[in-house]
């Protein structure tokens with residue numbers, strides 16, 4: 223299943239959990255915000271604390287959100303590609319996840 227989803231836009235939260243229970247993969251498009259790149263002071267604060275970039279944190283959040291999430295972040299830059307691949311090795315501490323969950327809560 224492919225649909226728009228990222229740390230700031232989480233309309234598919236319940237659907238993702240249902241798909242995970244049924245073993246169906248979910249590929250979020252616009253994982254970094256697409257045409258409107260993600261911008262959030264919370265994201266920037268967490269990234270600074272972990273010594274990573276905001277986009278790496280946004281990707282790491284998606285990877286830890288559910289086991290059925292697969293990522294294909296779009297980029298035309300080799301540097302960004304390397305940065306994005308490295309995000310797969312980033313484990314977010316619990317307090318960082320709690321803070322990041324607050325980004326979408328502001329929208330609700």
Ligand SMILES: NC(=O)c1ccc[n+]([C@@H]2O[C@H](COP(=O)([O-])OP(=O)(O)OC[C@H]3O[C@@H](n4cnc5c(N)ncnc54)[C@H](OP(=O)(O)O)[C@@H]3O)[C@@H](O)[C@H]2O)c1
Nearest residue numbers: 224251252253254255256277294295296297298299302305
């Ligand atoms: N099914 C659908 O309807 C649908 C719709 C849209 C997209 N998609 C698919 O979803 C995937 C991702 O979508 P997308 O590429 O539109 O959105 P995206 O991955 O959220 O955003 C891509 C944008 O993020 C920038 N970016 C990537 N890595 C970055 C980094 N490390 N730091 C800063 N900026 C970074 C890119 O710029 P640079 O080029 O400068 O890195 C590009 O402008 C693609 O596979 C696409 O085909 C599917």
